[in-house]
Amino acid sequence: MKKQPTPKMTEADYLTQRIEDQIKWYSSKSRWNQKRYKAIKIGIIVISVLIPFLTGLIDENGFWLKVAVGIGGVMIAAGESILSLQKYQENWMEYRKASETLKRERLLFLTQSGPYRQGARLQLLVERIEDFTENENKAWLEYVKTENSDLKD
Numbered sequence: 568m569k570k571q572p573t574p575k576m577t578e579a580d581y582l583t584q585r586i587e588d589q590i591k592w593y594s595s596k597s598r599w600n601q602k603r604y605k606a607i608k609i610g611i612i613v614i615s616v617l618i619p620f621l622t623g624l625i626d627e628n629g630f631w632l633k634v635a636v637g638i639g640g641v642m643i644a645a646g647e648s649i650l651s652l653q654k655y656q657e658n659w660m661e662y663r664k665a666s667e668t669l670k671r672e673r674l675l676f677l678t679q680s681g682p683y684r685q686g687a688r689l690q691l692l693v694e695r696i697e698d699f700t701e702n703e704n705k706a707w708l709e710y711v712k713t714e715n716s717d718l719k720d
Contacts, residue, residue, distance in 0.1 A: 578689050582673065586696060590669045597662035604655035611646040614639045665703060672696060 576584075618639045625632045650656065675681040676692045683691060 584672050593662045593666035599654045600659035609648050614642050
């Protein structure tokens with residue numbers, strides 16, 4: 568049986584199948600985390616502004632206003648706890664940074680700038696992108712290990 572030659576990935580294939588896909592993924596995750604962060608933070612701000620207003624309306628018979636103020640305080644604490652636990656803002660920034668790093672590498676490559684001025688340009692691009700991706704994966708695994716060990720304590 569004749570051995571089939573291994574197909575090589577072209578420059579266009581790598582740019583679209585690897586880099587563009589990664590940029591889309593990171594951008595999507597960044598937007599998702601940004602939306603969650605802003606939605607919760609806006610809710611916290613609105614409730615925080617309402618509490619002093621409602622407190623001013625409480626008189627001796629303001630049982631339901633007292634309940635509303637109490638619930639508002641609990642919601643603020645819960646919202647801040649969720650933000651702290653889920654790290655939406657940090658994730659938003661990290662994903663955005665990763666997306667922008669990949670976009671920068673792609674731009675340098677396409678314009679033959681920086682390290683891509685000459686030589687084995689595609690191989691250098693692949694090495695740099697795969698190193699970046701590997702470092703991102705290692706950082707994520709370390710984060711997961713740390714978070715899991717924090718939960719066990």
